[in-house]
Amino acid sequence: MNQSADAIVIGAGMIGAACADALAARGLQVTVVEQDAVGSGATAAGMGHLVAMDDNAAELALSSWSIRLWNEFVDEHPHNHEYSRCGTIWVASDEEELAAAQAKGSNMRAHGLPCELLDAQALYSQEAALRPGLAGGLLVGGDGLVYPPKSARILLDRARSRGAQLVAGAVAAIEDRAVLLRDGSRLHADSIVLAAGARCTELLPGLPLQAKKGHLAITDRYPGLIRHQLVELGYIKSAHAASGDSVAFNLQPRPTGQILIGSSRQFSASLDAEPAMLSRMLRHAAGFVPQLTGLNVLRCWTGLRAASPDGLPLIGPWPARRGLWLATGHEGLGITTSLATAQLLAAQMTDGSVPIPLQPYLPQRFMLSPSNHV
Numbered sequence: 133m134n135q136s137a138d139a140i141v142i143g144a145g146m147i148g149a150a151c152a153d154a155l156a157a158r159g160l161q162v163t164v165v166e167q168d169a170v171g172s173g174a175t176a177a178g179m180g181h182l183v184a185m186d187d188n189a190a191e192l193a194l195s196s197w198s199i200r201l202w203n204e205f206v207d208e209h210p211h212n213h214e215y216s217r218c219g220t221i222w223v224a225s226d227e228e229e230l231a232a233a234q235a236k237g238s239n240m241r242a243h244g245l246p247c248e249l250l251d252a253q254a255l256y257s258q259e260a261a262l263r264p265g266l267a268g269g270l271l272v273g274g275d276g277l278v279y280p281p282k283s284a285r286i287l288l289d290r291a292r293s294r295g296a297q298l299v300a301g302a303v304a305a306i307e308d309r310a311v312l313l314r315d316g317s318r319l320h321a322d323s324i325v326l327a328a329g330a331r332c333t334e335l336l337p338g339l340p341l342q343a344k345k346g347h348l349a350i351t352d353r354y355p356g357l358i359r360h361q362l363v364e365l366g367y368i369k370s371a372h373a374a375s376g377d378s379v380a381f382n383l384q385p386r387p388t389g390q391i392l393i394g395s396s397r398q399f400s401a402s403l404d405a406e407p408a409m410l411s412r413m414l415r416h417a418a419g420f421v422p423q424l425t426g427l428n429v430l431r432c433w434t435g436l437r438a439a440s441p442d443g444l445p446l447i448g449p450w451p452a453r454r455g456l457w458l459a460t461g462h463e464g465l466g467i468t469t470s471l472a473t474a475q476l477l478a479a480q481m482t483d484g485s486v487p488i489p490l491q492p493y494l495p496q497r498f499m500l501s502p503s504n505h506v
Contacts (some may be wrong), residue, residue, distance in 0.1 A: 137163040140311055140321040142303050143328035145175035146280055146467055147459050149287035150474035151325055156294035158482045167302035171284030174329045177435020179384055179394055180280045181361055182468050183220055186239050190444055190492035196243045197488055198472035214279035214387050220361045222270040229365045233270035246273040261357055261421050280467050306335050309455045327459040330436040340498045341461050343401040344437040347410050348394050352428040355389035379413040381420045393417050403434050439463040447476045447493040458495045
């Protein structure tokens, strides 16, 4: 193993694996350091949705570009990713939400994303299991889903085929152009990429990140119960809440025939599953699809999302430390935006160009405001 590389990537989750692959593709000698299994952590805990989000222009630019990259990537071997282009239906409970769906559709179509506004009749023709009385929805046909641990492994394997090395170990400290492992060994590189999700603050205290815990549950096999990923339009409000616990209706038909049920958000760094929060999440989901109450839930788990104060990831150099680059803070969009994140980061590190503006994601934005000094 080379003890010196052009770049060391800390973390072999989806973000780290994508960054390693993008950097290796540009000819850099890359070493990836992971203390657990490849694709574990938040990558293994997430839903794996590839969903265009439009809370703001920067989020839509990043997510829509990344979905295009995903389409190119999975088209090579879709079964290896357990990929499904199931699309997303944003469910509108009333006429006010249906108007919001219409505005959302206009915004997405302006970015080249295929959308179809559904009235109530059209909604039930797509998803008969939804409870009666809903107003309609918005079908975003280009959304899909993958099984994240597999996709992370595929990305890392491609990076390794391009010369990247994987080191099993835990990072104890980030130094000037080096990382110190807990076993006392030291790896050197011109650039260090911190892509360790919620663990980033352990290595770089003061980063403007908070851990948001989420619960998920998966059922036995019930193929055909739903055909699309279903999300309530109220998800947008709960997903970016600044405080407090929240749940939102988010249902996925997995290629296995199982139903993945989400979601919840809590400001907590504990991975303990909480029966009260799980019950609240499941009751809320059954409020949209009543048949869920009769299904067998096989497993429940939790994960930690790394959330930034403004909801956008940190992608680029960290001004307070020479040679340190960040790729973190993706909250619930890490799988979706991983490939675009990697391209943005690699372009900055190698003087390349990218098709969307870099500025909204640069970590330096948190160094400019006195209230965000770290």
